[in-house]
Amino acid sequence: MYYTKEDIDNISFEVIEKIFKKKLTSLGLSIREPQLEMANEILEMVRGKKNCLVVEAGVGTGKSFGYLVPLLTLQNHDRFGFSIIISTGTISLQEQLIKDIKFLLEKLQLQKNVVLAKGKTHFLCLDRAAKNYSNKEISDWIDYSKYGDRAELETVVPDIDNIWGNINIQNCKFRNCEYFEQCGYISLRENMKKSKSIIVTNHDQLIANAKNIANHRHPIFTTDTEIIVVDEAHNLEEKSRNALTETWSKNKINEVLKIVDNFLRRSGDYEGTKKRKIKIENLTEKLFRMLESHCEREIRKNEKMGYETQRLSLPHLNETLLKELVKELKSYNISLQLSESSINDYENVIDSIEDLINFINSISSDDNKIFWIEITNSKRILINSVQKEMNKIIYKYFFSGEKVPVILTSATISQSGESVFDQYDYLISSLGIDSLKYNQLALSKPKLSPFNYKENALLYIPPNLPHPKDTDNFRKKALSEIISLVRLTEGRTMILFTSKNDMLYVYSEFKGLNLPWKVFIQNTGSSQESIKQEFIEDENSILLSTGTFWEGIDIPGPSLSNLIIFKLPFPVPDPILEYKKSVSEDGFLEVYLPEMLIKLRQGLGRLIRKETDKGIAAILDSRISEDQNKSYRTTVLSSLPFSQVTENFQEVSDFVKDCLKL
Template sequence: MHPREGQENMSLDIVEAFTDDSNLIIEAGVGIGKSFAYLIPSLLINERLRKPIIIATSSIQLSEQIYDDVYTIAHRLGFDEVRAVIGKGMANYSCQERTERIIEMGLIKEGEHFFESLVTQISSGKIKQRSDISFGVSDKDWNRVSVNNCTYEKCTYRNTCEFYKMRTLIKTDARVVDFIVVNQDLLIRDLIRKYETGKGFMTDSNVLTIIDEAHNFEEKVRSALTLKFNLSDSKKSIRNISRLLDSRGVYTHLRSIDMLVYELENIFKTVKDQIDSYVSSESERYSISTINSVDFQALIEHTKELITSMSLIDTGKKERQIDDSLQELRDFHTLFSILGNVKSDYLIWSQKANKNTVELSYCPKNIKDVLTDRLFSGRNSVILTSATICQSGSSLEERYDYITKALGFKGVLGEQQFSPYKYEENALMYVTNDMPMYRVKNEDNKEVFLKAATDKIVKLCNLTNGRTLVLFSAKEDLKLVIENLSKIKVNWRIIVQKEGSSQDSAITEFKESNGVLFGTGIFWEGINISGSDLSQVIIVRLPFPVPSDPITEHKINNSKDPMNEIFLPEMLIKLRQGTGRLIRTETDTGIISILDSRLSEGSNKPYRKSVLSSLPFKTYTEDFNMVEKFVSEKVIPKLEQH
């Protein structure tokens, strides 16, 4: 550890906000050491008040890093009795009850050797979480053995269950745990649960809440407030409701049940037909047109009748089942009310879960109201931080304007703490000025653009001998470029983002091969590849949000200046995250290459100045010869040292 002015300033701002019972939002640039900046004051507050601190992050990897940092810093401060716990989603934990049932019923098929090994190790207690696995396991296999619909206190294996232990620890009010590190989803669900029922998943005795990677928080809140439906699960829920009513001697529901099943099949078929009719879309979410073939008013009334029937039956030993069924019926009632235009305070959309399965999703329109009321008006200080929450602007109010309005934040705006790294010496930003447009007069020119992008990628990656991360804002663009590359002989290995959430194998292959890694989505952030393994990041297109996306469309309809209020701020947050993959330590060297000529000087785009001033890269060129010179003078010598 060595003194960092930005880190010290941030720590002092947090202490001041806590002392004043205020909330604080503060940007901490790469290299500030923001986790140490908030953990040091948090440890001192915890030591003084003996009450827990909650830290919410956007990824399991970051949660695990912070968990380790808590103990590292606590040891250096002499606080050796500090205890921390990581709270992950239930799908991250193995379920011994499900595993034993698989063994007892002989559900392991012949030839499923990896799955058999997985089941054996869970049964013996060697694998309690997915992170304990040392071999590759598919999402499909893991979903067969992970925690699902936990019975908690009623479970035979609760005393040895890591999930049950975690849920017990994060809820305790005694001084059993000092730091509770959770993902943002669990924090949001806890807020909602406490608001709706008075009882949450986590303790009420915490004195401080810290939300790291807060640039993600709006999307995480929306995700946590989103309910999803597919036809298979919906029909299964309705059959369970029917059986539950049957078991209580209630038979007046049969007509309503039949109608629900019939109309749900109708709804999902209609929505699938709508999706299939779209020519193409960069968005994974689709607007739902009016469904005239369904009598939603009748459907709403039948759902109400089922809710009444379920509410009146004797609970007996099935209280949890009845409560769950009532909630499912209320969710169906809301879904039908939105589709029937009875409720207007929700957003609704469809998307493809896979080739043959369609999902319907809905969430509240105004999530900021939820946060203002339930998070920022609470009894404890809330600290929001990230490396990329500010925009360009002459005042703090202007720089934090987008994020504070999006989240309904109330509190103190902290001074930006800029990265201490020497970007002007160690990094070059290259913007192409000769690329064709992705669209020409609103006409699709994608294939022409991506062919030119493929040629430019090859040329740039040859300069650095691979060691490049190529970032796309659309999966279809990635697929087309990979298809183009398959027809060309290149001198570096092509590594493509894997299916599923874990990208460890792709990153390991990238480091070992000095290849070129092509990714989208999660590769824009949270990927930490430092040193000689990464010499270049290529941004194929500026990551503007898709106008046809139902959520973006709602924001546009509620703004006076969509470009400056919505498109530019959201693009900048993602662009800053993506370009932030390049320089991860003070000695890293490399190139940011942007293949979108809208950012070139000759394009005269009104947002160009705002974009460039928001990025830390101050050495800029549109001349490829300058890129070659920088690589030969700065990048190659560093690589040769390794």
């Protein structure tokens, strides 16, 4: 640490409280008690030299300012000179945080290097663009955006949605690229290494940086970082798995073989190595044909169960085939290493083929990894692996030894429980924080949303719907409920689905009903900003959505007065969850229920986004109705902020008339 306990003592909580109550209120901002509590807890964490602070801050508590104000105050102290990293799970929150930080710096009259550190695919690749566009066009783009950020280029690059995949950065050549000195992304990377910075990044890059440090490689970010904030911490485990997953496809394997072949063409025994390449390709083809057959069977089985998942179990593979493939790859690698080459990428090619050998070898020999298959939208098959004990890896990366303090925060990281430890138990165990000593960990009592849910919101649970696994009957009955609810609020509805097939079914049925309100359906691409804006501007419209609309989407005002959850978002069984279940005493209560509650709370959090918002929410899943008497009903309802819960449609109708005035 660059600062001592005496330094921190010189910054009293009163100094921070004054910023909130005097400076920010004079600017017309509402200051909430949870913000002050959070600020004080951060100060106490730093004073007590704790490794980690866990704090849930419900919707509307103003958690961003709750951690930004104390951290900027600490960072600005004369004797301190450190950087702060803030990591989030979504680009939209990254961009909002940049606005909040710049606002506070201006009002507090502070000068800091603020960096928005997105992933490389968000930036223009000059090398790839030069193959398709003129120097004049590219020059105009560079002038418009300092770093070549897609978000800034959208207004000046024609048809950006269709061409971005061909001109963004995929595999950066770094100094081997002729555009290295002009590259905006390289300039951004240099800016990310400046001291006394505030870096707003995503979980993927945060994990990549921690991995580099753990492996004694150059870090991505500045080395004077003294505090890390993980916002949307409920996503950290999943993002860690994604970032640390090794993936191979048939195309990727063949691409490695092709590159090796280009090197070996210069060798004296090329005909021999060419035959070996063909043999490896044939073995690879045989392997992937086996996987394709397995996938077809698994998909049919999942469809009967009503599951939609891209993650499928890896079948027991032919040991002889795997051993033969590894043997041929090793021989091919020896041929490569015996060939002398001065080309720059030579060592990288050797690394690639050795990575492939190790991966194929591990399929039958590594009990410490989870293996699974994924099918892409283009029907390509991917073989994936990741370490089983992700909690131990996360602990190693962020909490072991002399690591910098980490603040973990989100609106949805607690579960029901008698003690604060019980409430955070799922997060603590998933992230390996339970390995910390008692005096290293600070747990904050969850801060409830200050919004008036008691008077302004009502939750409806229909009591007599079929079980969701009875797909046809459930869809028909659920559609009937949706139509009744939509008519109550005259549109103004967002429906959240866990299944694209369910969403498409409802959309198709809506088209035949000739409803008087416009019906939007989620875009197929990653960006949902345009469809969200259309929904907001057409107040009586209806939006059908999955995926990204469950969290990180802010739609305040009357356009969203009716939020419908099509069914409880229990995760679809997959090899990763099944492993977590296998090491739990009760897989449903300890894994599947907590995972569902995180997503449910995120989804329901879309309804009330500001103090004046009012609305109804419906969960079209009778498994939590009173008559069903499921053991988890109380757990689910006690985790939600709704005071008014009903299974009577007439009460919903009365609430809409009396409270929403519709």
